[in-house]
Amino acid sequence: MNRIFQRPASLLDRPTHFCPGCTHGIAHRLIAEAIDELGIRERTIGIPGVGCCVFLYHYFPIDVLEAPHGRAPACATGMKRAQPDKIIFAYQGDGDMAAIGTSEVIHAANRGENVTVFYINNSVYGMTGGQMAPTTLLGQQTTTSPYGRDFKSEGYPIRMAEMLATLEGVCYSTRVALHTPRHVNQARKAVIKALEMQNAEMGFSVVEMLSTCNTNWRVTPLEAIDMIENEMIPYYPLGVFKERTGKDFL
Amino acid sequence: MDRRLTKGNIALAEGAIQAHCRYYFGYPITPQNDIPEYLSRNLPKVGGVFIPAESEIASINMVMGAAASGKRAMTSSSGPGISLMQEALSYMAGSDIPCVVVNIMRSGPGLGGIAPTQGDYSQAVHGGGHGDYHSIVLAPASVQEMFDLTIKAFELADTYRNPAMIIADAMIGQFQEPCRLTPREPVVVPDKPWALTGCKGRAPQLLKSLYLADGEQEAHNLVMKQKYDIIRDREVMYETRHLEDAELMIVAFGTPARIAKTAIENLRARGIRAGLLRPISLFPFPVHQVHDFSIRIKKILVVEMNTGQMLRDVQISAHRDSRIFFYGRPGGGVPYPDDIEAQVVAALEEA
Amino acid sequence: MPYIVIDSERCKGCYFCVKYCPRNVIRESTMHNKTGYFPAEFIHEQEDRCTGCKTCAIMCPDTAIEVFK
Numbered sequence: 137m138n139r140i141f142q143r144p145a146s147l148l149d150r151p152t153h154f155c156p157g158c159t160h161g162i163a164h165r166l167i168a169e170a171i172d173e174l175g176i177r178e179r180t181i182g183i184p185g186v187g188c189c190v191f192l193y194h195y196f197p198i199d200v201l202e203a204p205h206g207r208a209p210a211c212a213t214g215m216k217r218a219q220p221d222k223i224i225f226a227y228q229g230d231g232d233m234a235a236i237g238t239s240e241v242i243h244a245a246n247r248g249e250n251v252t253v254f255y256i257n258n259s260v261y262g263m264t265g266g267q268m269a270p271t272t273l274l275g276q277q278t279t280t281s282p283y284g285r286d287f288k289s290e291g292y293p294i295r296m297a298e299m300l301a302t303l304e305g306v307c308y309s310t311r312v313a314l315h316t317p318r319h320v321n322q323a324r325k326a327v328i329k330a331l332e333m334q335n336a337e338m339g340f341s342v343v344e345m346l347s348t349c350n351t352n353w354r355v356t357p358l359e360a361i362d363m364i365e366n367e368m369i370p371y372y373p374l375g376v377f378k379e380r381t382g383k384d385f386l
Numbered sequence: 387m388d389r390r391l392t393k394g395n396i397a398l399a400e401g402a403i404q405a406h407c408r409y410y411f412g413y414p415i416t417p418q419n420d421i422p423e424y425l426s427r428n429l430p431k432v433g434g435v436f437i438p439a440e441s442e443i444a445s446i447n448m449v450m451g452a453a454a455s456g457k458r459a460m461t462s463s464s465g466p467g468i469s470l471m472q473e474a475l476s477y478m479a480g481s482d483i484p485c486v487v488v489n490i491m492r493s494g495p496g497l498g499g500i501a502p503t504q505g506d507y508s509q510a511v512h513g514g515g516h517g518d519y520h521s522i523v524l525a526p527a528s529v530q531e532m533f534d535l536t537i538k539a540f541e542l543a544d545t546y547r548n549p550a551m552i553i554a555d556a557m558i559g560q561f562q563e564p565c566r567l568t569p570r571e572p573v574v575v576p577d578k579p580w581a582l583t584g585c586k587g588r589a590p591q592l593l594k595s596l597y598l599a600d601g602e603q604e605a606h607n608l609v610m611k612q613k614y615d616i617i618r619d620r621e622v623m624y625e626t627r628h629l630e631d632a633e634l635m636i637v638a639f640g641t642p643a644r645i646a647k648t649a650i651e652n653l654r655a656r657g658i659r660a661g662l663l664r665p666i667s668l669f670p671f672p673v674h675q676v677h678d679f680s681i682r683i684k685k686i687l688v689v690e691m692n693t694g695q696m697l698r699d700v701q702i703s704a705h706r707d708s709r710i711f712f713y714g715r716p717g718g719g720v721p722y723p724d725d726i727e728a729q730v731v732a733a734l735e736e737a
Numbered sequence: 738m739p740y741i742v743i744d745s746e747r748c749k750g751c752y753f754c755v756k757y758c759p760r761n762v763i764r765e766s767t768m769h770n771k772t773g774y775f776p777a778e779f780i781h782e783q784e785d786r787c788t789g790c791k792t793c794a795i796m797c798p799d800t801a802i803e804v805f806k
Binding site: 177178179180181183190193196197198199200201202203204207210211212213214215216217218219222239240242243247 | 409411435437439440441443444445447448449450451452453454455456457459473474477481582583584585586587590591592593594595596
């Protein structure tokens with residue numbers, strides 16, 4: 137009898153701070169599995185943003201730099217330029233990357249910085265208690281959009297993977313989801329591909345992961361899975377928006 | 387020693403290269419653009435990296451990433467840009483990450499003007515960013531010091547794992563003087579075992595400033611305070627002139643200190659015994675030196691190109707019986723020697 | 738014969754595994770763990786139905802499931 141599934145070596149054996157049913161935990165495991173598969177743990181450095189993602193260093197046995205809110209792509213830029221032989225990834229939520237840090241991520245992507253950003257989109261500010269984010273869906277009630285997000289006042293949810301895909305410096309931009317086994321398997325491949333492309337020095341890679349925040353969505357974990365399928369994916373379509381095949385820079 | 391006519395900002399930029407700084411990230415703002423322009427030309431020649439960043443926020447965070455890798459990294463800017471950097475400066479102080487930040491000051495508040503001014507003293511010396519921290523702050527008053535103090539700033543930043551700032555006004559940044567462009571002593575970059583270089587052959591390392599557990603943040607703040615106390619003990623830098631027999635002590639830094647020297651010579655020619663104490667390190671401020679001189683020299687004239695920012699530090703430092711006068715020209719106004727002389731005479735005439 | 742081991746103290750009771758198990762061999766426990774969650778549990782009476790497909794483990798946000806085959 138063989139153990140055919142176990143905790144990846146690059147994920148520490150300790151309980152997470154995430155709420156029950158939060159798919160941050162799945163995202164963490166997928167990244168750890170990719171680090172194991174590529175054998176890059178000892179030269180990987182993680183840079184979490186601020187929010188639920190910040191405790192990266194509790195779970196990964198790798199070097200970690202804690203970035204200011206939204207600035208992880210800029211920190212990753214400085215770090216990668218100083219250590220081009222290392223694998224540098226940022227791990228940001230939507231409040232971090234799609235709101236306060238839009239400038240940093242767009243310009244890191246546009247410069248084609250050879251780093252990877254894992255972007256967890258759960259449509260709310262999680263750690264601060266479920267306030268409205270730029271990614272909050274139209275009509276979605278949050279603690280700061282109690283009447284539901286209204287495009288007349290708050291505009292439309294922002295699609296980062298598509299936007300970043302327009303930039304020449306980006307080698308890989310994709311959106312995956314973490315709510316079914318099939319989608320998790322797709323996400324796993326995307327995570328590995330992004331890190332492989334960084335390893336091949338192909339430029340900026342970003343993997344957007346549609347994730348649950350059932351606590352702040354005020355639903356059960358299982359209801360949150362249905363919300364990803366029925367509410368998030370119709371607005372945030374899954375797919376690969378850009379994928380370079382070689383170092384075909386202009 | 388070979389000296390070359392050099393612009394202040396260029397001396398500073400060359401000082402950074404000589405200090406083995408190989409990573410510069412910056413955003414244009416007058417009156418410091420010579421620094422990024424010089425480094426964009428010269429860093430690639432020594433295997434360095436220059437990135438014209440999208441903002442000052444990005445610049446300082448790139449500095450953070452490179453510095454966390456154990457490399458010497460810097461940025462430069464002026465008032466509004468320095469304000470944008472305060473968040474990351476606070477993070478770096480909290481995470482014990484060394485860096486050098488240069489502020490060639492412009493007047494404010496707001497967009498202000500680009501004439502020589504010292505309005506950012508309080509921002510640099512008394513925080514600027516949030517939380518209980520200090521930056522090491524050096525204030526050059528000559529082109530040579532722009533070179534020498536830049537090297538010193540990198541040394542201090544690395545020694546204490548703390549941000550170091552250089553603040554200078556546009557006069558010092560923009561004028562030219564003969565300058566020796568080689569270090570006084572060989573530059574040594576210390577080992578940085580704390581750097582994030584991947585965990586090959588060692589335990590994973592972490593640089594962070596988030597402390598949530600009960601008492602953790604307080605303990606961290608107290609460790610930082612110990613560091614600042616050591617800096618206060620060991621790293622005070624200042625210059626004096628004619629204080630031996632002075633009946634009045636001028637305290638000034640940067641450009642006003644240079645002008646004060648001319649005023650002091652003129653006054654002495656008229657038989658009026660004025661002297662100068664010029665703080666070179668603003669944090670740590672020469673608290674004890676100001677105090678000790680003020681025991682004998684009862685009258686102090688603080689001269690600044692602002693409305694009285696270093697004045698408060700002098701007031702706190704000086705002996706309680708001191709009479710402290712102030713002469714300030716804010717917003718790009720530059721004091722003339724006669725103005726300072728008149729202020730000295732008036733101060734000495736007061737009972 | 739394939740089987741799974743659920744770390745009942747690590748499990749937070751999201752029941753993703755229960756939802757997605759194609760053979761319905763996982764259920765909610767009636768006993769809470771030390772943290773107060775009612776963890777998922779392997780239904781041992783039906784353990785011969787487990788195929789070791791790893792679906793439960795892949796969906797577990799807390800990496801609380803190991804699979805043996």
